[in-house]
Amino acid sequence: MKxxxxxxLKVVGILLVIFGVLGLxxxxxxxxxxxxxxxxxxxxxxxxxxxxSAADLMASNIWNLVSSVLWLLAGIVGIKNCSRTDxxxxxxxxxxxxxxxxxxxAVFNLAGGAFAIVGTVINxxxxxxxxxxxxxxxxxxxxxxxxxxxxxxxxxxxxxxxMRRGVKKEEEDx
Numbered sequence: 657m658k659x660x661x662x663x664x665l666k667v668v669g670i671l672l673v674i675f676g677v678l679g680l681x682x683x684x685x686x687x688x689x690x691x692x693x694x695x696x697x698x699x700x701x702x703x704x705x706x707x708x709s710a711a712d713l714m715a716s717n718i719w720n721l722v723s724s725v726l727w728l729l730a731g732i733v734g735i736k737n738c739s740r741t742d743x744x745x746x747x748x749x750x751x752x753x754x755x756x757x758x759x760x761x762a763v764f765n766l767a768g769g770a771f772a773i774v775g776t777v778i779n780x781x782x783x784x785x786x787x788x789x790x791x792x793x794x795x796x797x798x799x800x801x802x803x804x805x806x807x808x809x810x811x812x813x814x815x816x817x818x819m820r821r822g823v824k825k826e827e828e829d830x
Contacts, residue, residue, distance in 0.1 A: 658796060659738065659739045659740070659741055659792075659793050659796060660792040660793065660795075660796050661738070661744075661788070661789030661790060661791070661792030661793040661796075662738045662739050662789075662793070663738075663789075664785060664786075664788060664789030664792070665734045665735070665737075665738035665747060665786065665789035665790060665793065666734070666735055666738040668731075668734060668782055668785045668786045668789060669730070669731040669732070669733075669734030669735035669738065669786070670731065670735060671731070671782060672727045672728070672730050672731030672734065672782060672786065673727075673728060673731035673732060673735070674731075675724075675727055675731075675782075676724050676725070676726075676727035676728025676729075676730075676731055677724075677728060679720060679723065679724030679727060679728075680721070680724045680725070680728065682720070682724075683717055683720045683721045683724055686713070686716075686717045686720065687714075687717050687721075690710055690713045690714050690717055691714075693710045693713070698710060719761070719764075722757075723757055723761075726750075726753060726754060726757060727754065729750065730747075730750035730751070730753070730754055730786065733746055733747060733750055734747055734750070734786060734789070734790070738789070738793075740793075741793050741794070741796050741797025741800065742797060744790050744791075744793035744794035744796075744797050745794060747786070747789070747790035747793065747794075748787065748790040748791060748794055750786070750790075751783055751784075751786045751787030751788075751790050751791075752787065754782075754783035754786065754787075755780065755783045755784065755787060758776065758779045758780050758783060759776075761776075761779075762776040
């Protein structure tokens with residue numbers, strides 16, 4: 657079966673795995689730095705214009721951890737299932753989750769006063785491409801699957817043939 661979204665899912669999936677692993681490494685480093693943060697460091701950050709506390713940074717680290725794991729899993733699933741239309745739904749779900757995560761992050765940044773439309777658009781590129789490839793595979797799979805109505809039509813067609821034969825046989829018998 658032809659999978660029109662195969663290349664898109666595979667390429668974006670590989671990039672997602674790379675960015676997911678890099679995100680996990682960066683998040684691990686941030687956890688280490690945040691956990692060793694002293695009140696003096698917080699005061700120094702406040703003087704330089706950053707008003708984030710250690711708790712704010714830890715919450716950001718948790719968000720980044722979840723995001724990195726999501727991107728890594730989506731990449732693996734995309735690579736593994738890029739040529740299978742029967743598994744396109746899970747890829748669509750992962751694409752939707754990544755888009756929702758970026759939009760939620762944008763809302764959070766907007767509430768915190770650090771919103772950047774260009775950054776949000778750039779962050780949405782890969783999840784949207786992933787979602788598009790998954791949708792192409794889903795549509796190809798839906799077009800290839802027989803409809804349940806087709807099965808009913810086949811049954812009715814056989815039944816009508818049998819009925820015609822039965823009527824003809826009754827006429828011959830008379």
